[in-house]
Amino acid sequence: MTYAAGRHFLQIPGPTNVPDVVLRAMSAATIDHRGPEFQELGKQLLNDIKPVFGTTNPVVIYPATGTGAWEAALTNTLSPGDTVLSFETGHFATLWQEMARGLGLHVDFVPGDWRHGANPEVVAEKLAADTAHRIKAVCVVHNETSTGVTSRIPEIRAAIDSAGHPALLLVDTISSLGSIDYRHDEWGVDVTVAGSQKGLMLPPGMSFNAISDKALNAAKTACLPKVFWDWGPMLTANERGFFPYTPSTNLMYGLREALRLLYEEGLENVFARHARHAAATRAAVRGWGLEVLCQDEREHSGALTAVLVPEGIDADKVRAVILDRFDMSLGAGLGKLAGKIFRIGHLGAFNDLTLAGTLAGVQMGLTLAGVPADPRGLQDALEHLQND
Numbered sequence: 001m002t003y004a005a006g007r008h009f010l011q012i013p014g015p016t017n018v019p020d021v022v023l024r025a026m027s028a029a030t031i032d033h034r035g036p037e038f039q040e041l042g043k044q045l046l047n048d049i050k051p052v053f054g055t056t057n058p059v060v061i062y063p064a065t066g067t068g069a070w071e072a073a074l075t076n077t078l079s080p081g082d083t084v085l086s087f088e089t090g091h092f093a094t095l096w097q098e099m100a101r102g103l104g105l106h107v108d109f110v111p112g113d114w115r116h117g118a119n120p121e122v123v124a125e126k127l128a129a130d131t132a133h134r135i136k137a138v139c140v141v142h143n144e145t146s147t148g149v150t151s152r153i154p155e156i157r158a159a160i161d162s163a164g165h166p167a168l169l170l171v172d173t174i175s176s177l178g179s180i181d182y183r184h185d186e187w188g189v190d191v192t193v194a195g196s197q198k199g200l201m202l203p204p205g206m207s208f209n210a211i212s213d214k215a216l217n218a219a220k221t222a223c224l225p226k227v228f229w230d231w232g233p234m235l236t237a238n239e240r241g242f243f244p245y246t247p248s249t250n251l252m253y254g255l256r257e258a259l260r261l262l263y264e265e266g267l268e269n270v271f272a273r274h275a276r277h278a279a280a281t282r283a284a285v286r287g288w289g290l291e292v293l294c295q296d297e298r299e300h301s302g303a304l305t306a307v308l309v310p311e312g313i314d315a316d317k318v319r320a321v322i323l324d325r326f327d328m329s330l331g332a333g334l335g336k337l338a339g340k341i342f343r344i345g346h347l348g349a350f351n352d353l354t355l356a357g358t359l360a361g362v363q364m365g366l367t368l369a370g371v372p373a374d375p376r377g378l379q380d381a382l383e384h385l386q387n388d
């Protein structure tokens with residue numbers, strides 16, 4: 001590898017680009033996590049993290065990636081042999097239900113085509129049919145990062161309510177929190193799972209559970225084994241700003257700074273910025289004459305766009321050409337989409353010209369890789385940015 005001048009374009013849908021101010025904040029000296037200075041930081045963060053989830057309830061912070069927070073959501077609320085309802089929206093939904101099975105839960109996994117979100121009508125049907133209330137939780141991935149499809153959580157909540165069913169609602173927002181509109185309290189979510197390295201603009205290594213009163217109550221009788229993930233000791237220590245084991249102190253410095261950036265811009269503006277960049281990206285894809293993977297206008301992701309490459313072309317070859325020639329990383333097709341799509345991440349620390357550069361690199365790379373792409377695509381995106 002020869003030296004690549006300028007900044008690498010990290011346009012995968014997570015980990016995302018970490019702003020310089022966040023990196024600088026993280027370079028401060030690590031402090032005693034049982035001392036008074038940390039206690040102030042802990043108290044402040046455990047409080048300041050709440051608005052980004054749209055909650056006034058407790059949010060716990062784990063020194064772990066998102067996968068750990070998935071496990072925490074399941075083990076704190078459920079018991080061996082419980083049934084959960086989940087939806088095959090893509091790779092991450094598939095992994096989460098595999099984890100649930102591995103933990104000793106039964107999973108009713110509704111098949112999907114990886115081009116749509118979880119279907120609220122099916123939620124209503126499944127729950128109405130479950131008169132014995134065997135289903136204890138409905139698990140939904142809000143933004144399916146492998147497909148660029150965002151499930152409609154308020155409609156899923158309404159479906160659960162219309163069936164009059166007591167199941168908990170567990171939602172993975174690992175790639176939507178801080179980039180797509182999300183409201184834990186207002187939407188009646190019981191556990192919201194999130195991670196540091198996507199919309200929150202931090203490096204990997206920290207994850208979250210926002211917890212409703214109903215979930216706190218379920219935790220009292222849930223008996224799946226848990227030790228590291230146990231909310232009990234965590235919430236007790238958190239009351240005083242502390243943690244039951246060593247927290248990711250330097251990531252917490254970064255989180256303080258990242259939250260400051262998000263709240264300074266205003267969450268509404270953050271969501272609008274992402275939606276606008278997503279719309280401009282779709283304009284480019286359609287202008288190139290290619291197809292966006294998501295098939296429902298109501299479910300386009302604000303955080304990333306998955307692009308189908310024409311039959312007979314290896315999407316990974318397109319990505320390799322773009323990395324080699326333009327020093328830009330794009331997301332690969334995961335699971336059954338391997339080689340069929342590439343994913344453009346447009347979330348986190350991101351602006352109009354980052355998008356323009358990203359789309360220019362994609363357009364040139366498509367052409368170099370032998371994919372017929374109408375150069376009209378980039379022009380359409382620029383017009384969208386210029387006029388909207």
Ligand SMILES: *Cc1c(COP(=O)(O)O)cnc(C)c1O
Pocket residue numbers: 014065066067068092141143144145172173174175195204
């Ligand atoms: C990234 C991601 C995960 C996995 O998180 P890790 O931090 O890699 O453990 C799970 N779900 C979704 C929706 C994701 O985007």
